[in-house]
Amino acid sequence: MNIREAKVVDLLKAIETKDTDAMSLIDDKAYIQHNLYVPDGPAGFRGLVASLPDGLAKVSTKRVFQDGDYVVAHSEIDIGGAKAVFDIFRFEGDYVVEHWDNAQPLMPANPSGRSLLDGPVEIVDIDCTAANKLVARAFVENILMVGDLSRAEEFVSAQTYIQHHPMVRDGLDGLAEAFGQWAEEGVEVAYSKVHMVLGKGNFALVASGGRFNGNDVAFYDMFRLADGKIVEHWDVVEEIPARDAWQNNNGKF
Numbered sequence: 001m002n003i004r005e006a007k008v009v010d011l012l013k014a015i016e017t018k019d020t021d022a023m024s025l026i027d028d029k030a031y032i033q034h035n036l037y038v039p040d041g042p043a044g045f046r047g048l049v050a051s052l053p054d055g056l057a058k059v060s061t062k063r064v065f066q067d068g069d070y071v072v073a074h075s076e077i078d079i080g081g082a083k084a085v086f087d088i089f090r091f092e093g094d095y096v097v098e099h100w101d102n103a104q105p106l107m108p109a110n111p112s113g114r115s116l117l118d119g120p121v122e123i124v125d126i127d128c129t130a131a132n133k134l135v136a137r138a139f140v141e142n143i144l145m146v147g148d149l150s151r152a153e154e155f156v157s158a159q160t161y162i163q164h165h166p167m168v169r170d171g172l173d174g175l176a177e178a179f180g181q182w183a184e185e186g187v188e189v190a191y192s193k194v195h196m197v198l199g200k201g202n203f204a205l206v207a208s209g210g211r212f213n214g215n216d217v218a219f220y221d222m223f224r225l226a227d228g229k230i231v232e233h234w235d236v237v238e239e240i241p242a243r244d245a246w247q248n249n250n251g252k253f
Helices: 001-016 042-051 127-145 149-154 173-182
Strands: 057-067 070-079 082-092 097-104 187-200 203-213 215-226 230-240
Touching: 001 070, 001 082, 001 127, 057 097, 057 187, 082 203, 082 230, 097 230, 127 187, 127 203, 127 230, 149 173, 149 187
Parallel strands: none
Antiparallel strands: 057 070, 070 082, 082 097, 187 203, 203 215, 215 230
């Protein structure tokens, strides 16, 4: 874990510990907040943490990686209810100046017995970072965005595809089964735009906008890749609140 990654882990842990030294990572002059439930600026985050009753919050970061000026964290955060959360922080120099996140309540194990957060954490194949990010983006844009799984094997391993989505079982056949069931039930799953692709080694995160079951949502899909193919998938889907409920004007993305 490098310095920026470690500092982000400490910053997230400060939600639990209220460690002011860890929170000093946030730039005092410019901090752009994309969590639409939190006011903009450094005071928004610090005010949220200060408002929490002592002992309420629990934070456990499972995965963290840096991609240029961005650091991605994948955590379990419990503030009166446990959630799987992706956080993205943008650095300028030594300080964090911008933040995005996506959160979803933890659910029972999926049909293959997996959770939203378990699985491998080791980052390897650093030299494959750029290529793996391209594969992850291509899968979202050519398969999920189109809604056609016929080309999925171009991007996903036919031998090993480990699934952490709470309603989908392992394997490409599990993915096809889920999409078929959603179509039969009239559940809309529509990816419309990829906003960000970040990665390190064998992990890549794709942040997209779209609609799910009639609601505007943010899709955060993280993939683990091996030998140029996707072999594992975690995701978080969060509904984007109505505009009049926003606590800042920066938008989800």
